[in-house]
Amino acid sequence: MDTQVLSEKVVAQDRRALARAITLVESSRADHRETAAALIEDIRRKSPHQALRIGLSGTPGVGKSTFIESFGTFLTEQGLRVAVLAVDPSSARSGGSILGDKTRMERLSRNPNAFIRPSPSQSHLGGVARRTREAVALCEGAGFDVILIETVGVGQSETVVAEMSDLFILLLAPAGGDELQGVKRGIMEMADIILVNKADGDLKATATRTCADYSGALRLLRKRPQDPEGFPKAMTVSALEEDGLAKAWEEMQALTTWRREAGHFAGRRAAQARFWFEEEVKQALLAQLQAPSARAAMDQLGQEVAQGATSPTAAAQQMLDTLTKG
């Protein structure tokens, strides 16, 4: 399909065109990359629509799928169109994540106002990040109001998701005792809202206590300029009983409104765009090493270096000469 036609269909909210466009940006073929760049640029020009991008991190066991299913459905009931994307560099290995996601979010996946797309099958976080970021741009162009970008938090993936989100939500499970759940300080500092899920049945009291612990921990963090009074904050929700979702959405909107008015919303997007531009240039420079001929040369020189036949410095210069000539 012609890029112009495809971009028009995406902007006209054609779901199959959107899926096709995302498949295009996920491809690593050089000609596809070029078409994808043209497509994104074209859609950006055609649609000034801006979605709310919500990053959502939660390790397995906190009920993330159930939360996305409930919260996503709740949003569509408010008349909003919701897209769900994922950053999960491990999905290539575990496999079957498409089926997994769609099975776990059965109700949402059949909802005409929702669009679920699993993480691209790439083992490299840099590749997953770029493709997800471009899929965000496409979903935005396709008129979605809320884009949920989820991650299980493997390695640096929370940082990657936070760097492409307007809000960053940390989903946690109730924990016994007064001990924080080994959440890294850096992750806590990225969170705008912490949601303690499973505040239902036997776990309700534990969830309330866990929430209080995190509220206390959040108060100890240094105040950030992008936060109004009372943020970041911790709240309880029950995805299972669909309890607390409206309140959580209210807080997300309040925070977003405040940030828009204070200029932090636009400022964060500008800084993120710049960050991804620089990141993409660096990744592209390093991608030269992934071409088959470059890999063969790296391997050959790497063996010579390992055997002591040449020094790392000399071999590196030789490799750079090869790349410049090639």
Next chain:
Amino acid sequence: MDTQVLSEKVVAQDRRALARAITLVESSRADHRETAAALIEDIRRKSPHQALRIGLSGTPGVGKSTFIESFGTFLTEQGLRVAVLAVDPSSARSGGSILGDKTRMERLSRNPNAFIRPSPSQSHLGGVARRTREAVALCEGAGFDVILIETVGVGQSETVVAEMSDLFILLLAPAGGDELQGVKRGIMEMADIILVNKADGDLKATATRTCADYSGALRLLRKRPQDPEGFPKAMTVSALEEDGLAKAWEEMQALTTWRREAGHFAGRRAAQARFWFEEEVKQALLAQLQAPSARAAMDQLGQEVAQGATSPTAAAQQMLDTLTKG
């Protein structure tokens, strides 16, 4: 001076030639880089000498300078020639580290069998790493028997030092209570030997207790294939009273001998050489962005991206076109 002449003088253990050669590898000028690569390669061919490279990490306050002064002097008394290098990406900012190091290690700096060279003045860890690694190669070619590579452990600098060392030593101070000194697990896992310094005077009992704590902690780590029975281990030393240094050296030698015989010594060097070769290729590719014209273009495009005038993807492609043409 001609490269051939310089390399001959370095191999002939001329200290001034060695200092000059290190200054050359520390330069970032393109023509100096080329000469440096040729020099290193030439020295490598002329001198098959292999030193024992000992990485040493210790935060300010653990008595690292005193330890290097005492241990370095002890080694020279065994008839060994000792070089001291440093990886400290912060030295560019703090300044005056040459004077600092030499003042703090007055005795060693006047010792004809010792050579002390402070960290190169680079704020970028990648640059410090490459230059230090090349200085190690030069010192090795200049016939030093032991090369101590020290770091204060800022950011990733311990990893960098471990990646260029045959042995990695962690120097700690006695700590009150039974609490481990917030040493990151990753750093503990890199250590071959932990030395608890200041085992003298009032602190002797505390040092012994701290050493026992770390011995216990080390036993909990997973056994590594490169370790014989009993390693990694924790020991007490007193750099001030020069106590425990002979025992520490004995253990380092025992470990080294075992690793040489088991093939781990050569294996580690081969893996390290390969790692640095790949690292250097990557750094060189990214260094293209540091040229004045590239920086200007990055800045201009970065502003356009931040203002939303173009997408990160399109701007990145434009930047890559600029680099290819330039």
